[in-house]
Structure formats: structure tokens, C-alpha cells
Amino acid sequence: MKQSTRPTAKRTGDDSRRDILAAAYDVFAGRGYAGAAMRDVANRAGISVGGIYIYFPTKEELYLALLRSEMEDFNLYIGRVADMEPAQALKALIDSYLDYAVRKTKLVSLHLKEHDLEIRKPLKELFLSSQHRIIRGILQDGMDSGVFRKMEIDRAAPVVFSCVRGLVLSYLSEGQGAGTQSEMLYEILLNGIMEKTG
Amino acid sequence: MKQSTRPTAKRTGDDSRRDILAAAYDVFAGRGYAGAAMRDVANRAGISVGGIYIYFPTKEELYLALLRSEMEDFNLYIGRVADMEPAQALKALIDSYLDYAVRKTKLVSLHLKEHDLEIRKPLKELFLSSQHRIIRGILQDGMDSGVFRKMEIDRAAPVVFSCVRGLVLSYLSEGQGAGTQSEMLYEILLNGIMEKTG
Amino acid sequence: MKQSTRPTAKRTGDDSRRDILAAAYDVFAGRGYAGAAMRDVANRAGISVGGIYIYFPTKEELYLALLRSEMEDFNLYIGRVADMEPAQALKALIDSYLDYAVRKTKLVSLHLKEHDLEIRKPLKELFLSSQHRIIRGILQDGMDSGVFRKMEIDRAAPVVFSCVRGLVLSYLSEGQGAGTQSEMLYEILLNGIMEKTG
Amino acid sequence: MKQSTRPTAKRTGDDSRRDILAAAYDVFAGRGYAGAAMRDVANRAGISVGGIYIYFPTKEELYLALLRSEMEDFNLYIGRVADMEPAQALKALIDSYLDYAVRKTKLVSLHLKEHDLEIRKPLKELFLSSQHRIIRGILQDGMDSGVFRKMEIDRAAPVVFSCVRGLVLSYLSEGQGAGTQSEMLYEILLNGIMEKTG
């Protein structure tokens, strides 16, 4: 005899997908891939366990979808450095990485934790090559405009990337001084630590 | 309810401990803390499941013991840079980190994967402060002898450490060019990437 | 790692709960708390091991739920003596206890076996105080109406309760002659065994 | 090069047996049959796990041996009531039971907990029949000497025994007032609770 005259505010499929992904973000980030429980994802998403499986066929697929969605987000975020002045771009790159890590600490942490998960491989390669391309672009611009010295770009770019990534890692690990360290890294990358003689 | 078994006492307790630790190294490194199964550790160690518990009361203790034992190993390994010339020491530091990562890829990978595991905290802090100390020593020496320019050591040291760690991370992640990249990092850290004007 | 199963949803949740409780009754009663295996409860309930945990979060909770449910049952059963004539009430009390023990032998046996289990304490105290109250009521009535002699009720009630409980214990232990012994206890409690002189 | 010049104070086999039995007493009593661990018995006995198996082939046998040894002890303790005056003997019986329960609370508690363990059956029957015999003796004496009224001894004896046992059970369960309750039981058994009319 119970009738609901006002229709339950139903989610569209897309809403549900989004909710699940958002919940997955929290749960995976908080406990790692192995430690994450589908039930927790379901609870946090306000959906039933079975409901998840309508949108994602396995835990693995859910995880991958999460990574994909976050990567898009990140690429958009980092893209803005593309048409800045070289030195400025480098600074912006470092800051962007660190900002992103601050905003999405748990996700970046997750990437680290699952850095060698086999299923991540294709996605990871996509990501790396795109990041390397951006940095190569910056270095090339700098050399072309005479701001940066002559370097073998293909060797230098990965190293610059490493340094930036290392800073992020330190932030995740120790958690302090993101701002001050980004300044310092910028300065060291530009000038080195050696005394300029002559 | 009646159980009958036939124990095989072939090893000394110390042997078993070592075997278990070695097996734990492989299993934890390969699958992370949560993903590692005690049964797999046992199989790989050539001991029974119960046998592990004679030497390590819980999975957590086993993991911690593994970390402790490896940290000692690493500290010994890295200690040799202490009394080198500053620039040389920096190069040696980078190489040592990378060498270690090459030799013990899976272990270093494990550190990354479990970088935020609560139980690791005390051990991690010990490690970090000891590494920072070493680098501060190198920088100080360099400044004292006029090889390095004036820097705020307390800000520079963590950044240098970050860069080295970033390189290790890249090696783990992409796996190529350890040698060539270590050269490049050394050079960039010393000279920066900017054109020296004047 | 991949699991595929085929659940059989034939019962309502309430049915399952009831089935599990019934199975728990048998298993706990038969083997005691420590000796009881969740798997056996599951098998007997016609449910999977995991299924139990949907309704009862731990073995301890299952046990407690069982005790609670049975205590309610018993209190209903014993309540009817409240408004009888004193002597009649005493007889009914003895009979009720014994009847209950006959009907639910294994459960009462379980109470005995786990009489000092820490987790039972609150429940036990509830039970004891309620039983003592009933008996004090009977004795008071009897004294008021002059059927029973003057006694210190607070001392007598626990002893009467002990005697009844002892009879139950004997039934559980030896298993014979419930009927005849209840008569005898009634008579001895009323008249004692001493020769009435004068 | 370590020599022990003074010979280790070695135990004889009998000593070890006794130590094990004493340890078993504590462990079994404290945790019940299923909950008791052989290792704990060993530790408490100051012997190795394997050592126990020299004296007792299984856990079950150890338990039985414990019961046997304690039963002998009890029979000796209770035997002294045999040649007292009837009423006095009854009082002594109640007190003895209660005293014993006070002294060996945990053991008596164990009997209760494992009261239906199949392996205990033969021992239990032995015990019961001996206790019933003693009580029948007291009642018979009392009737013969005219102190007690005419009763069917075979029906009364088990009931008297039940009452005594019930008192012990109450002591174990609630733990208070052993002294005061034994007085009360004695009085009620002798006189009953009914008003003596006429």
C-alpha cells in the first residue's frame, strides 16, 4: 500500500559511473589495490555491490578506469605550460606537479604504490612519453632561444623529469615544505651547485 | 582431529631465519605487503607455514624484520662516500643509489609501494635523517673548499636527495639507461641547465 | 584469484538468521564455545561460511545472540509461576526448570559448560537476578499467607534456587529420573528430612 | 669450553609427571579442554613440548590422568564424613563440598565445563555412584537412629546430592556467600520451609 508519489531522484548511468569512480579513488588511494574492498567502494558510492559490476566488469577494470580518468585530468592540468617562456615553463612544471600532488596526494601515492602493477603498463607508458615530450619541448625552446646551454635533449629530459618526480616523492614521503623545495629545485636545475669560475 | 606429521630438521634456526627473510624479500617485493601471502613465503623458503611463526610472530613483524635487515645492508653500502672529495662524493652517491637499485630492484620497489604503510614510519624517519645528514656533509665540504657555491644547505640537501631518489624511481619505473642517466644527473646538478653568461 | 560462484537466494534474511541460530544451538551446545567451528555451523545451517558473517559479525556475537534469544524464551516459559499459590508455584518452578532442561538439554548443558566465559557475564547477571526475584516473590507470598515459616528471604532464596539448579545439573549429568526427582525435591524443600518431634 | 661442574638438578620421571599434571591443572582449568594448549602446559611445567609426550601419549590422556588424580584427592577429602552422627555428617558433607570448591575452584569449574565430554563418562559414573553411596549411608543411619523421618532412600539420596551440588554450582557461578549459604542449605534440608502445623 505504500506508494511513492514523488519519484526517487534516480541517478543516470553516468552519475553512477562517476560516483563509483569517485569512491574508488578514495578507497584505492587509501588502501592500495590489494587492500581495497569492492564493498567499501560500493558503500562509499552509495550503490550496491552488484551495482558496481554493471559499470565495471572486474576490480581490475575499475582500477584501470580510475587511472585513465585521472590521467586525463592531469594532462589537462599540466598542458598549460606548453606555451610559456622556457624558464618560466620549467618553474610552472615543477609547481604544477607539486600542486597536483598536494591536491591529490592520495592518488599520486597510489600511483607510487602500484607502480609496477602489470596491468598499469600500457597506461604508464602513455603517460611517460607524454611527459617526456613536454619537457623535451621546453628544453628545445630554451636552447633555441639561447636561454639554456647546449644539451643532449634526449638524455637531459628524462633526468629533469626524474628530479621533478623525486620532489613529488619527497613530498609524499615526508610531507613538508613543498613550496620552499620547489623554489630550490628550480634554482638548482637552472644553475647547478658548482661555483662558476671565470 | 588427529594429526601426524614428520618434521624435517635439516637447518639450524639461523639458517631458517635467513631463508625466510630471503623468501619474504621476494614475495613482499613482488606483491606488496597486502598482496603477499604467508603461504608463498613459506613455500619459497622451503619451510611450512607454521614454521615461519617460530621465527616471526606476525606478518607485520616479518615485514619489519626484512626492512631492518635491508636498511643495515644499505647503510653499509652508502657509507663509503663519507670521506671522498665533494664532487666525487656526489657522483659516488648517485651511482651507489642506482647500483643498489639495480642490485635490489625488487626491494627498492617495495619501499616505494609501501611508502605510506603506518608500521614503516619509525624506520623511514631513521633512514631519511641519516641520508640527509650524509648529503649535508657533502655540500658543506664542497662549500668549505670553495668547489660549491654558497647555498642554504638545509634547503638544498633535501632537494639533492629528491633528485637522486627521483632517478631511482625512474629506473624502477622505466628500467632503462641507469648508467647514462646517472652521468646526466651529475652534470645537471653541478652545472644546471642555464647558459652561463658572462 | 578469480572466483566465480553461484549464490542460491532461496531464503529471506530472517529465515537464514533463524537457521544459523538453530545450527549454532546444536554446534555450540555439542562442543562448547571454543570447540565449535563456524564451518560446522554453516554446514548445518545449509549456508556458506561467509553467509554467517552477513548476519553475525563474529563468532562471539553469534554466541551472544544465541544466548539472548534463548534467555527470552526461557523467561517467557518461567514467568507463568508468578501468580500461583506459593506451594504450587514452587512445584511449578521446579517442574518448569526440569521441563526446560529436558526440552533443551543441549542448551542448558552449554550454559554449564561456558558458565565462566567472560563474554557471558552481563547476560548471566541479568538472568540470575531475575530468577532470584521470582523465588523471593514466592517465599514472601508463602510467609505472608502463613503457609511458609518465617525465614530470612534473602538468604533462603539463593539456596532454593541452588537446589533447583542442582537438580537440573543432575539431570544433565546422569540423565535419569527427572520426574521422580522433581517430586522428591519438592517434598524435601517443603518438609525437610528431619523427624518432626512434638 | 663451558663446563657445568655442578650437575644440573635433574628431575626424576615422577617429578616431571607431577609437574606436568600440576601445570595441566592450571591450563585446563583456566581455558577448558579445547582451549588448552599443550605448549602452555609445557611452559608452565618447565619442560619442553616434546617432553610431555614422554609421559602422556595424547592431550586426551593427559586430561584423563588429571581427572583421575584429582578424583582420588577428592575421595580422600570427602571420606571423613563416613563415621559421624547423621546430622553432623550432612553438615560436614555440605561444608566439605564447598570447601573443596573454594580450594580448587578452577578444577571444579573444569568438571562443570566438560561435564559431557565423552571421554569422561566412565570416570564420572565411578564418582557419582561413590557419592550416592555415601549419602545413602548418612540417610540410612539417620533413619535407623530415628533422627530422620522415613524416606525412600534411593530417591532422596540423589536429591540431597543435587542440592549440595547446586550450592557448589552457585558458588562457582556467583562466587559469594559460600559460608552463609551452606548454613542455610543445611537448615532447609533438615526442616524444610513449610510451617509446621500441629
Add this chain to the structure above:
DNA sequence: CATGAATGAGGATTCATTCAT
């Protein structure tokens, strides 16, 4: 689309028992 009860393999841990020393 959504639900959530059900499944059962698998995980960490315990423990009676054995046997080489």
C-alpha cells in the same frame, strides 16, 4: 538498472604431534 544475500577460495594464525639431535 539496482539490490544484497550468498558463495567459497584464500588469508593469517594456532596447535597437537613428531623426530633428529
Add this chain to the structure above:
DNA sequence: GATGAATGAATCCTCATTCAT
């Protein structure tokens, strides 16, 4: 006699996945 490391079955509990409703 005595030791204690070793065994492995068994315990409680978790969780990815399925499917009747």
C-alpha cells in the same frame, strides 16, 4: 630422558563475484 624446530590441518574471517528478485 629431554629438546624444540618443524609440520600441516584446522580455525576464524574476508572479499571478489554472481544472480534471483
